Amino acid sequence: MVIIVLSTCTLPEGLGPVSGVEGELRIKGEWPDSIKAAALVVLDNLDLDKPVEHLITFSDPAMPGDTARQYFIQLQPGLYYMVAAGLTVAPSLFLANIDSFTTVPNPPIVILDDDLVAISTPVIISEHEIKEINRTIQF
Amino acid sequence: MHGCIAILLIFIAPGSMALGQGESGIQGRITAAGTGAPLAGVNVLVEGTFIGAASDLDGYYQIKKLPPGRYTVFASMIGYRNTRVADVIVPQGTVVSVDLALERDILKSPQIVVTATRMEQDIMESPISVSVVGLRQLLDKGAVSLDEVIEYESGVALVKGQLNIRGSSGYTMGAGSRSLLLIDGVSLLGSAAGNIVWTVVPASEIERVEIIKSAGSALYGSSAMGGVINIITRNAPPRPETRLRVRLGRYSRPKHDQWRWRESPGLLHTAEATHARPYGDHSGWLRVQRNYSPGFTRLNWLDAWNLTGKLKFNFGSRYSSALYANYYSESKGLESVWKSPAAPFEAPAGSEHDKGIGQKVNINGVVNYIYSPTMVVRVKAAWYDVWWKNQGTNKDYSNERKYFTELQAATNWTSALSTTTGLVCEQAGIRARIFGKHNSRTTAGYLQARQKIGNWLLSSGGRYEQYYVDGKNKDQSFAPSLAVNWRRYTWLSLRASAGGGFRVPTVAEMFSRSQLNVFKVEPNPDLASEKSVSLEAGGAIVLPAILFKQLNLDASVFVNNFENLIEPVPDHEGIIHFENITRARIAGQEVSMTALVPGEWALWQLTYTHLDPVALSGAGEVIDTLSYRYRHNLFNTVKLYVRGATLTFEYRYASRLDKTELFDENPRSGQDRRVPLHLINMSLGRTFYGWETLLRVENLFQYYYVELERNMASERLLTLTLNRTF
Numbered sequence: 001m002v003i004i005v006l007s008t009c010t011l012p013e014g015l016g017p018v019s020g021v022e023g024e025l026r027i028k029g030e031w032p033d034s035i036k037a038a039a040l041v042v043l044d045n046l047d048l049d050k051p052v053e054h055l056i057t058f059s060d061p062a063m064p065g066d067t068a069r070q071y072f073i074q075l076q077p078g079l080y081y082m083v084a085a086g087l088t089v090a091p092s093l094f095l096a097n098i099d100s101f102t103t104v105p106n107p108p109i110v111i112l113d114d115d116l117v118a119i120s121t122p123v124i125i126s127e128h129e130i131k132e133i134n135r136t137i138q139f
Numbered sequence: 140m141h142g143c144i145a146i147l148l149i150f151i152a153p154g155s156m157a158l159g160q161g162e163s164g165i166q167g168r169i170t171a172a173g174t175g176a177p178l179a180g181v182n183v184l185v186e187g188t189f190i191g192a193a194s195d196l197d198g199y200y201q202i203k204k205l206p207p208g209r210y211t212v213f214a215s216m217i218g219y220r221n222t223r224v225a226d227v228i229v230p231q232g233t234v235v236s237v238d239l240a241l242e243r244d245i246l247k248s249p250q251i252v253v254t255a256t257r258m259e260q261d262i263m264e265s266p267i268s269v270s271v272v273g274l275r276q277l278l279d280k281g282a283v284s285l286d287e288v289i290e291y292e293s294g295v296a297l298v299k300g301q302l303n304i305r306g307s308s309g310y311t312m313g314a315g316s317r318s319l320l321l322i323d324g325v326s327l328l329g330s331a332a333g334n335i336v337w338t339v340v341p342a343s344e345i346e347r348v349e350i351i352k353s354a355g356s357a358l359y360g361s362s363a364m365g366g367v368i369n370i371i372t373r374n375a376p377p378r379p380e381t382r383l384r385v386r387l388g389r390y391s392r393p394k395h396d397q398w399r400w401r402e403s404p405g406l407l408h409t410a411e412a413t414h415a416r417p418y419g420d421h422s423g424w425l426r427v428q429r430n431y432s433p434g435f436t437r438l439n440w441l442d443a444w445n446l447t448g449k450l451k452f453n454f455g456s457r458y459s460s461a462l463y464a465n466y467y468s469e470s471k472g473l474e475s476v477w478k479s480p481a482a483p484f485e486a487p488a489g490s491e492h493d494k495g496i497g498q499k500v501n502i503n504g505v506v507n508y509i510y511s512p513t514m515v516v517r518v519k520a521a522w523y524d525v526w527w528k529n530q531g532t533n534k535d536y537s538n539e540r541k542y543f544t545e546l547q548a549a550t551n552w553t554s555a556l557s558t559t560t561g562l563v564c565e566q567a568g569i570r571a572r573i574f575g576k577h578n579s580r581t582t583a584g585y586l587q588a589r590q591k592i593g594n595w596l597l598s599s600g601g602r603y604e605q606y607y608v609d610g611k612n613k614d615q616s617f618a619p620s621l622a623v624n625w626r627r628y629t630w631l632s633l634r635a636s637a638g639g640g641f642r643v644p645t646v647a648e649m650f651s652r653s654q655l656n657v658f659k660v661e662p663n664p665d666l667a668s669e670k671s672v673s674l675e676a677g678g679a680i681v682l683p684a685i686l687f688k689q690l691n692l693d694a695s696v697f698v699n700n701f702e703n704l705i706e707p708v709p710d711h712e713g714i715i716h717f718e719n720i721t722r723a724r725i726a727g728q729e730v731s732m733t734a735l736v737p738g739e740w741a742l743w744q745l746t747y748t749h750l751d752p753v754a755l756s757g758a759g760e761v762i763d764t765l766s767y768r769y770r771h772n773l774f775n776t777v778k779l780y781v782r783g784a785t786l787t788f789e790y791r792y793a794s795r796l797d798k799t800e801l802f803d804e805n806p807r808s809g810q811d812r813r814v815p816l817h818l819i820n821m822s823l824g825r826t827f828y829g830w831e832t833l834l835r836v837e838n839l840f841q842y843y844y845v846e847l848e849r850n851m852a853s854e855r856l857l858t859l860t861l862n863r864t865f
Contacts, residue, residue: 011817011819011840011842012814012815012817012842013814014814014817014842014843014844015480015483015812015814015843015844015845015851016395016843017395017397017398017481018480018481018809020480020481020808022479022481042808044807056805056807056808057805057807057808057810070488072478072479072480072481072482073808073810074479074480074481074808074809074810075808075809076807076808076809128397130481
C-alpha cells in the first residue's frame with residue numbers, strides 16, 4: 001500500500017543547484033573612513049546615475065581593513081552588469097531585505113569601480129552556470 | 140466484558156498477617172489479562188495517599204502500614220491499561236488481598252503524566268495539553284538523540300535544534316529558550332544561554348517524555364512560558380539485565396553532482412551498553428555511549444562520549460531517594476553558514492577546521508520522605524557544570540556552574556483535595572569571553588492545588604519568583620494558573636486552562652558582545668522579563684471498536700499573548716541588540732489522531748498544528764509576522780505489522796517559513812530561497828534471534844530545504860540499529 005502511495009505521489013522540488021558568479025573582490029590602498037563596507041553590486045541595466053533602481057543584489061561585503069573577500073552571488077539566468085561599490089553605513093542593516101536598501105531616499109552607496117571596460121561588459125548567466133569573475137577596488 | 144474495559148479479577152478477602160501483627164495493608168498479585176502471566180514492575184498506588192509499591196518478579200506486591208479505611212487501588216504500567224479497583228475496605232489490623240489482571244494497551248503509550256500539575260494523573264484527566272513519548276516510540280525510530288523523536292510530536296518543531304512548542308521560541312541564535320527542558324523535574328537548560336544540548340540526554344534510558352504544551356511558569360518558572368518537556372528516566376527493572384545497542388549509518392552523497400563534497404561515504408556509528416540490576420531493596424543502572432557522526436555537511440560532525448547512571452534507594456516504607464549522574468564529553472564541528480548556495484555542504488573558506496570541545500556534568504538527587512500516608516516531603520538538589528571552548532575562526536570559551544535546590548511538600552487533604560507547594564533556589568555563575576563574568580540567583584515559591592468534584596478536576600496555583608543578576612534584584616514575577624478537566628465519560632474528557640508565564644532574560648541576551656559574519660552583537664543589560672498569558676481549550680476522545688479497533692482523538696485551540704518578547708533586532712546602524720519588542724500573539728489549533736485497525740495489522744497516526752504568529756503594535760494591530768515559525772505542521776505515520784515485521788512510513792510537512800531574521804529572500808536574484816518541508820522516512824523492523832533489528836531511511840527522496848538561512852537542513856540517512864536485552 002505504501003509503495004503504491006509513494007509511486008503515485010510527485011514529491012515537490014526542494015532546493016537545487018543554482019547559477020551565479022563567484023570570485024574574489026580585491027581591495028588595494030587605504031580604506032577611507034567614509035566607506036563602511038565594499039561589495040560587488042549586480043545591476044540589470046548599466047545606469048550609474050541611478051544604480052539603486054537597477055539593483056538586483058550585492059555580494060557579502062568586505063569590511064574596512066580587508067584586502068580581499070571571496071564572494072558568491074546567486075543569480076537567475078539573464079544578463080547583468082557588475083560594479084564595485086562602497087556602502088557608507090554598516091552593511092548588516094541591508095542584508096536582511098534588499099527592498100529596505102532600494103526604498104531609502106538617499107541610498108548610502110558610492111561607485112568605487114573605475115574600470116569602465118569591466119563595468120560595461122555584460123555578464124550573461126545561463127541555467128546552472130557559475131562564472132568566475134575577480135575584480136579590484138583601488139582606494 | 141467490553142473490550143476497552145480492564146478485565147479485573149478482584150478477590151477481596153481478609154488476608155494473612157504477612158505484614159506483621161496488627162498492621163493494616165493491601166497485598167496481591169498482578170497478572171496479564173488473558174495469559175495470566177505475572178507482571179513485574181507494575182506501579183501500584185493507593186489513591187489519595189502517597190503509599191504504593193511495585194510488583195516483584197512473580198507479580199506480587201505489598202503495601203504496608205496503611206491506616207484503616209476505604210481506598211481505591213490504582214495500577215499502571217506502560218504497555219497496559221491503567222486499572223482501578225475502588226471501594227477496597229481495609230479494617231484495622233487486617234491485610235486485604237487485591238489481585239489485578241491488566242489488559243494490554245494496544246497502543247503501548249504511557250498513560251500517566253506528572254508534569255502537568257506536579258501530581259501523578261491519568262493523561263485523560265490532564266487539564267492542559269500533554270503529549271507523551273515512551274521508550275518504545277524512541278526505539279521504533281532507532282533514535283540516539285531525543286530530538287530525533289520529539290520533532291515528530293504534535294505542536295513541536297525544531298529550528299536548527301532549537302525547541303519550539305507551539306512556536307514559542309522561534310530561533311534566538313541559541314541565546315534563550317521559551318520552552319523548558321527538565322530531567323526528572325530538574326532544569327537541563329544552561330543559565331547563561333538557556334539553550335538545549337539534545338545529545339546529553341540518555342535517550343534510551345527514559346521511561347517517558349512528557350511534553351506540556353501550555354504555559355508552565357506557574358509550576359516551573361522562567362523559560363517554561365512556552366511549555367515544558369520533562370524527561371522521566373527509568374528505574375532499574377526487578378531482574379538484572381544488560382542491554383546492547385548499536386547503530387550504524389551512512390549519509391548519502393548529495394543527489395546533485397554540483398554539490399558533492401567528499402570522496403568517502405559519511406559513515407556514522409553509535410554504540411551503547413547498559414547494565415541494570417536490583418540490590419536488595421535498591422537498584423541502579425549504568426550506561427556508556429559512544430556516538431560518532433561525520434555529519435552531512437563539513438562542519439556537522441560530532442564525536443561524543445556519554446556516561447550516565449541512576450541509583451534508586453528504598454529505606455523502609457517511608458524513605459526513598461534517587462541519584463542521577465551524567466558526564467558528557469564532545470568534540471564537534473562549528474557550523475555557522477554554508478560556503479555558498481552553490482556549495483551548501485561546505486564551510487566558508489578559512490573555517491573548514493572550526494571545532495568546539497566541551498564537557499558537561501549533571502548530577503541531581505531527590506530524597507522522598509513519606510511523613511504520613513497523605514503527605515510526602517521531597518528535597519531535590521542538582522549540580523550542573525558546563526565547560527566548552529571553540530577553536531578556529533571564532534575563538535571562544537565558557538565555564539558555567541549552576542546549583543539547584545528545591546523543597547517540596549505534597550499533601551492530600553481529603554480524597555478530593557490535594558496540594559503541592561515548594562521553595563526553589565537556583566544559583567549560577569558564568570565566565571565566558573563573549574559574556575564576561577556574571578552570576579545570577581533565582582528564588583521562588585509555588586503552590587498548586589487540585590480539587591476533584593465528581594467528574595470535574597480543578598487545578599489552580601501560582602509561582603512567585605525573584606531574579607538577581609550580579610547581586611542586584613533584576614526582576615520579580617508572579618505567574619498564576621487555572622485549569623479544569625471534565626471527564627464526562629471514561630472515553631471523553633474536555634479541558635480548559637488559563638495561565639500566566641514569564642521568562643527572565645538570559646546572560647547571553649543581556650551581555651553578549653560578538654561579531655557573527657557581518658553582524659555585530661552588542662549587550663543590552665536593561666532587558667526586562669518577558670510576560671505571557673496563555674489560554675487553551677481542548678478535548679480528548681478514546682473510542683473503541685467503531686470502524687477502528689481503537690481511535691484516539693485530541694483537539695485543542697489556543698492563544699498565547701506575549702509582552703516584552705525578547706528578539707534580536709538590528710538598530711539604525713545595523714548593530715544587533717536583544718530588545719523587548721512590544722507585543723506578540725501566537726494563536727492556533729491542533730488536532731491529533733491515532734487509529735488502530737481491527738486485527739491490529741495497521742496503525743495510523745496523524746497530527747496537524749496551525750499557528751498564526753504575529754507581532755502587535757501597542758494598540759493591538761498586527762504589524763508583522765514572527766520569524767522562524769512554521770504556520771502549518773503535519774505529521775503522518777502509517778505502521779504495518781506483517782508476519783512479525785513492522786513497516787513504518789512517515790511523512791512530515793511544514794509550510795515555508797514566512798519570515799526569517801538575517802537573510803531574507805531576494806526574488807530578483809533567487810538568493811536565500813525558502814521552501815516548504817516535505818520529509819519522507821521509512822523503516823522496517825523485525826526481531827532475529829533476540830536482536831531487535833531496525834533498518835531505517837530518513838529523507839528518503841533527498842528533499843533539500845533550510846530551517847535557518849544558509850544552513851542546509853538534511854541529507855538522506857540510512858541506518859541499521861541492533862538492540863538486544865540479555
